[in-house]
Amino acid sequence: MKQIALLIFLILMLIAPAIAAETDGNVQVGEDELVAMVLAFLSGGSGAPDLAAVQDAAAAYRPAAGIVTDSSGRTHAINAAPSRIVVMNGETLETLRSLGVDPSIVIGIDKYSAERPSFFPEYAGTAVVGSIWSPDYEAIVSLRPDAVFLYATTSKDACDEIQKKLEDTIPGVQVFRFDCYHPGTYAPEIRALGTIFDRKAEAAAFAAFYTGTLDIIPARLSGVAEADRTRVYLENWKDYKTGSSGSGYEEKIRMAGGRNVFSALQTEYPEIDPEAVIGTGPDVIVKLIGAGSYDAGGYDNEDVGAIPGYYTGLTERSGWKALSAVKNGNVHLLHNDIFGGPEHFIGVVYMAKWCYPEVFADIDPAEIHRRYLTEYQRLAIDFSGDIFTYP
Structure with missing residues (x-):
């Protein structure tokens, strides 16, 4: 349909007496908008x-600068970098900062990002538009964004509803769907965001840092048989809640070169018996923790x-003193700030080093963390007093 409409439009232009001599250089029309206008003109309604x-x-009219497919599978023509955006997930907001996207174009953020002023200081005065579970539609519409960013798979139904309402309400708005926390899709998402915001070089550099950091692990462990891999029990902040096959927890254990001791359980995120x-x-x-x-x-x-007490409470659980992990000092607390979200790769490197200290003796996860914050997040954060792992 678009091709036919454009062909008709070209013929129309040939027989028209003249095209407008001048246009405002700040006004750009994309393909979808142009085709819609041509079809409306031809309809004569x-x-x-x-x-x-x-x-x-x-x-x-300006041809698309690029084509991107977001993590929901939708394809978008990018005619120009968005200049007024609402970001409703902090993971995408953090990733945009890694690409050096100008924060002044962010005119609305979600409530949870707003509640992290120490990590997102540049958005202290930015409008808060609720959350994906309780969006403030009136606030979003009043901001007149040209693009809105939502999750692709997290609370998919809620985000589908937000997308539909915004597309029905805000003319021309583009709704992009990215998660920015899944290891399997994060590098492509980085590159897609680089195309959207005309930051392809920055995206390539950051993606190389991300993938290069993780690629070291399988490269060094390629000779370790599955049966010989380090056996790992990962527990989240709820006691005795873990992950089995197909869970994000197991995925990261395997990325670190480990073997999940509860992989065979049927429930994806089961609560297990302490004796297990x-x-x-x-x-x-x-x-x-976190x-x-x-x-x-x-x-x-x-x-x-309180953190040392967390550790003591863990190692002194009934029967745990007999576990080799406890006897050998291989019990670790890991903060979710560097295990979930875009920073998951930092936590994975920590786990790899805990599982294979000799293999990764030259790898310093804290230095990788520092590089991420200073070179990509561009944050002047002194986190020497913060605790992300313990002991």
Whole structure:
């Protein structure tokens, strides 16, 4: 349909007396908008544009600078970098900063990003538009964004509804769907965002840093048989809640070169019996902190004095003193700030080093973390007093 409409439009332009001589250089018309105008003109219905308006639109037409497919599978023509955006997930907001996207174009953010002023100081005065679970539609519409960013797979139904309402309400708005936390899709998402914001070189550099950091692990462990891989028990901030095959937890354990001791369980994120851990005899135990009853440390750096107590409580669980992981000092606390979200690769490197300390003796996860914050996040954060891992 688009090709036919454009062909008709070209014929129309040939027989028209003249095209508009001048246009405002700041006005650009994309393919979808131009085709819609041509079809409306040809229909001749009420409210259809006249020939002069169509000619002006043709003069302002700019071919797409790129084509991107977001993580929902939708393809978008990028005619120009968005200049007024609302970002409703902090993972995408963080990734945009890694690409050096000008924060002044961000005119609205989600409530959870707004609640992290120490990590997102540049957005202290930015409008807050609720969350994907409770969006403030009135606020979003009033901001007149040209692009809105939502999750692709997290709370998909809620984000689908937001997308539909915004596309029905805001003329010409582009709604992009990116997660920016899944290891399997993060590098392509980085590159797609680089195309959207005309930051391809920056995206290539950051993607190379991200993939290069992770690629070291399988390269060095290629000779380690599955049966010989380090056995890992990973527990989140809820006691005895872990992940099985297909879970994000297992994915990251495997990325670190480990073997999940609860891989065979049927439930993706099961709560296990305390005795089950003793029965599996893990070589390494990793406990996630940063939420629930273990909400300390990380970038917010709150109540770090409680963290040693978390560790002691873990190692002194009934029967755990007999575990090799406890006896050998291979029990670790890991903050979710560097295990979830865009920074998951940092936590994976920490786990790889805990699983294979001799193999990765020359790798410093804290230095990788520092590089990420200074070179890509461009943050002047002194996190020497923060706790992301313990001990």
